[in-house]
Amino acid sequence: xxxxxxxxxxxxxxxxxxxxxxxxxxxxxxxxxxxxxxxxxxxxxxxxxxxxxxxxxxxxxxxxxxxxxxxxxxxxxxxxxxxxxxxxxxxxxxxxxxxxxxxxxxxxxxxxxxxxxxxxxxxxxxxxxxxxxxxxxxxxxxxxxxxxxxxxxxxxxxxxxxx
Amino acid sequence: xxxxxxxxxxxxxxxxxxxxxxxxxxxxxxxxxxxxxxxxxxxxxxxxxxxxxxxxxxxxxxxxxxxxxxxxxxxxxxxxxxxxxxxxxxxxxxxxxxxxxxxxxxxxxx
Numbered sequence: 001x002x003x004x005x006x007x008x009x010x011x012x013x014x015x016x017x018x019x020x021x022x023x024x025x026x027x028x029x030x031x032x033x034x035x036x037x038x039x040x041x042x043x044x045x046x047x048x049x050x051x052x053x054x055x056x057x058x059x060x061x062x063x064x065x066x067x068x069x070x071x072x073x074x075x076x077x078x079x080x081x082x083x084x085x086x087x088x089x090x091x092x093x094x095x096x097x098x099x100x101x102x103x104x105x106x107x108x109x110x111x112x113x114x115x116x117x118x119x120x121x122x123x124x125x126x127x128x129x130x131x132x133x134x135x136x137x138x139x140x141x142x143x144x145x146x147x148x149x150x151x152x153x154x155x156x157x158x159x160x161x162x163x
Numbered sequence: 164x165x166x167x168x169x170x171x172x173x174x175x176x177x178x179x180x181x182x183x184x185x186x187x188x189x190x191x192x193x194x195x196x197x198x199x200x201x202x203x204x205x206x207x208x209x210x211x212x213x214x215x216x217x218x219x220x221x222x223x224x225x226x227x228x229x230x231x232x233x234x235x236x237x238x239x240x241x242x243x244x245x246x247x248x249x250x251x252x253x254x255x256x257x258x259x260x261x262x263x264x265x266x267x268x269x270x271x272x273x
Binding site: 039040042077078079080082102105106107108109110111112113114115116118119120121122123124125126127128129160 | 183224237
């Protein structure tokens with residue numbers, strides 16, 4: 001395309017067409033309220049952590065958190081994950097949230113579990129999807145706002161996120 | 164697909180008062196994943212997946228899961244609660260199409 005810089009009828013029409021598409025997309029995307037924006041979004045893990053935790057420092061929680069994931073997941077569509085936190089569950093101090101984050105997934109935030117002192121023990125388990133080999137993190141938010149995390153790498157033979 | 168919404172809830176066979184009990188639950192649900200067209204663009208539609216799970220025991224919330232499409236098809240969840248009194252344990256799944264599926268179990272001591 002030697003003449004790509006010049007303004008021909010074709011380039012003008014293409015530009016108009018692109019603008020039209022952009023306008024339509026803008027109109028359909030805007031009316032969605034922020035609340036309807038689901039908890040999981042297509043984003044990088046850094047963007048996700050920033051959105052959820054607002055850039056608060058996350059400390060290493062290796063001493064408290066037990067993250068149980070397989071080393072190798074043959075089928076990325078079903079990967080069992082369980083998280084156990086060795087922390088008291090009293091009304092004064094308890095584990096408020098457990099997050100499971102899969103770094104390489106298109107939707108990195110997998111689940112957030114809100115716990116109460118009635119839970120008795122900070123424990124959760126779930127089957128998750130993994131798109132490809134990467135870290136799986138468990139992030140724990142305690143009632144005083146402290147954030148702790150542990151991560152483990154899971155090798156995935158067959159990805160489970162499709163698309 | 165006719166099985167969609169079937170909930171299975173599993174408690175340990177014997178529970179003593181005051182025990183911290185681990186419960187496993189499973190719901191039959193497709194958990195639709197994001198689809199893309201040939202050019203790799205995400206198809207914009209209302210995907211049907213479970214985005215909320217709440218667990219109540221004696222009417223009080225014990226645990227609440229917010230989930231995304233990164234959770235497997237026919238999702239399985241596990242959680243713990245302290246069994247203080249005999250009563251009803253209920254797990255409710257909500258999906259993005261507004262459907263709710265509930266599974267209940269009676270907590271009895273024996």
